[in-house]
Amino acid sequence: MRLTVVGCAGSAPGPDSPASCYLVEHDEFVLALDLGNGSFGALQNVVRPGDVDAVYLSHLHADHCLDAAPFVVWHRYSGQSDGRTVPLYAPVGADRRLATAYDPDGGPIDDVFDVTAIGPGSWTLGPFEVTTARTAHPVECYAVRLTAGGRSLVYTGDTGPSDAVVELARGADVLLAEAAYPEAPDLPPGLHLTGRQAGEHAAAAGVGRLIVTHVPSWVDAQEQLAAARAVFPAAELARPGAVHDV
Template sequence: MSDGLLHLTVLGCAAPYPSVDNPCSGYLVSSGDTRIWVDAGSGTLGPLQRHVRLDSLDAIWISHLHADHSADLLTAYYGVLYADIHLTAPIPLYGPPGIADRLASFLTNTPARSPIESAFAVTELHDGHQAAVGSLRLTSRAVSHGIPAFAVRIEAAGKSLVYSGDTAPCRSLTELAEGCDALLCEAESTQAPVEGERVHHTPEDTGDTASTAGAGRLIVTHVGRFLTPQQAVARASARFDGPVDYAAPDATFSIG
């Protein structure tokens, strides 16, 4: 879309593996002619191509290296180097520390390391990382998921979208989301664990995070297998007074 607004298109949001009609986590965020693939979970490369070719992407941003958020980078690699895609330069790829070596460990089948850097121009994220990609401004914060993981605030045209990635409720996410127009927040946990480390939001947590941050709207995503989307939205709505939606596959949201 080239209307200058900030748009979110849901490629998939299933957890922790794809369903028949829903790939894992992946989103296309765009404004004007700038387009970023945000998370590349299993199965998302297919629906991505309804909207943009790989060689027309401006960047890829990956929250963490669990397969349901990153596995389609492997097939994207083959697409950009060995098929009908013709890159003029490697695709900028923003991801957690070690992402290039992780990809290489999957893709290398001979003594020579697979040429990951020929496909992707890798930048490792750190807490507070900032980047300008076309008309989009990205700010990443480290969040609490038990492995290196990041949330991102994407701003354009005076509007802002925050994506949680996978994380337990944490101050860095709330700070990142302060005053945002829309918070896209995962809700994979059915209930908070009584003991042990938390690594996900419950639907109630998503409402609390959105409320504390003063978000304009909440979009619930990555709902666990033991809840329906309707149940997740209802439970989040009990803790957040603003509009609450579900990130249904193929849905597009105009932010602001």
Template sequence: MRVTVLGGGGVWPEAGRACGGFLVEYDGFRLLVDPGFAVVPELLRWVGPGEVDAVFVTHGHPDHCADLNPLLRARALSGKPDVPLPVYAPAGAVDAVLALDRVGMLAFELCELRDRFAVGPFALETRLLPHSVTNAGVRLEAGGRVLAYTGDCGPDPEVVALARGVDLFLAEATFVDQVPAGASGVLSSARLAGRQCADAAAGRLVLTHLHPGTDPAASRAVAGEEYGGPVEVATELIGNGPIDL
């Protein structure tokens, strides 16, 4: 399994830093996970718009799905290909993005999320995790390798269950340490991500969804106080090439 970090910021894209987005590949199949703000320009460094085989969206906030529109536009207006792109998302999550263009212009197929299902060579397991809108954390397995991704979520035992024993844990860490009262229960921190990664005995931690202006070194250090394995920050991995699991 190969993972390319396309973005790792949260809320809005900073200069040179797209919001959350990951290209996951196995056996020639390309799954784009969370095409957030400014993800498509990063994606096009690696593959053409017609080379994406499916899209998975954790939830409907635009920093996780807004660039589904330019991806579908690029496919439609370049004519490569004209087959519908399968889009897996919670019910209603991408309706606003898909409504940005006239009916019939964009070729896509909305697919139902289930607890367990297959997309190409990937076996997917989803769990609803606490956020201000419906958010589906996902566990992806192919070729004996496994990754888990939280989307955005507050603390919940289901996060540890989702990440149990994975090779790579992509964990939302909007804040460095304490989560402000207004976001308590719906967002996370680097410290909590490190603690959950340790509890899950995951092999590698990548912190994502950092709030704009956050010092990546501070997030990495705090997560490392809780988790003794390798800790990286998604915003520092953009453009560095794929991670081979």
């Protein structure tokens, strides 16, 4: 598998990165994990939108899904789409949420996306075996494990400390984990991880590598990385445009 970081800014686009969007490729199949705001432009530096075979949205907060709207625009009006619908996997209500984001009248988007509602479970998507787990977040959000060619990648989406995410990541080759919270007292529960907590999840799961992501522009990313490395040395920081072999 190959992982490309399209955007990795947490909670909103930053000055140097769009919000969350990652491409995972195997056997010429291209899967987009999240389409956060600002990501569609950067996506086109990596792949033609028409070559994206499927989309997985961890949840329906704007920094993870809002650029589904320009994805619709491209498919409808660029003249470059082949007319096929793109499978889109997301929590219940994604069809209404994305249609409203595109058009306040909420017209259908089924000419572009074939939307499937997800929950905890497993299925096959192209070359990938997919397994999901509900995370600790205020809205319905699903971490995802992708396995192909004997390798495995887990993406947390957004989560606070979560035993379910640790179990999902057990023995994975790469854990792509959010770390939006700086170390501070009285952090709201069930929302985000600190850098240290991302490292603790990686260590508890016994993963091979940790990639720290979803750090907001107002949080010091190097401090988040240092906190993760203090408990899990095989950690690195997600950077837009970076390509990782899993």
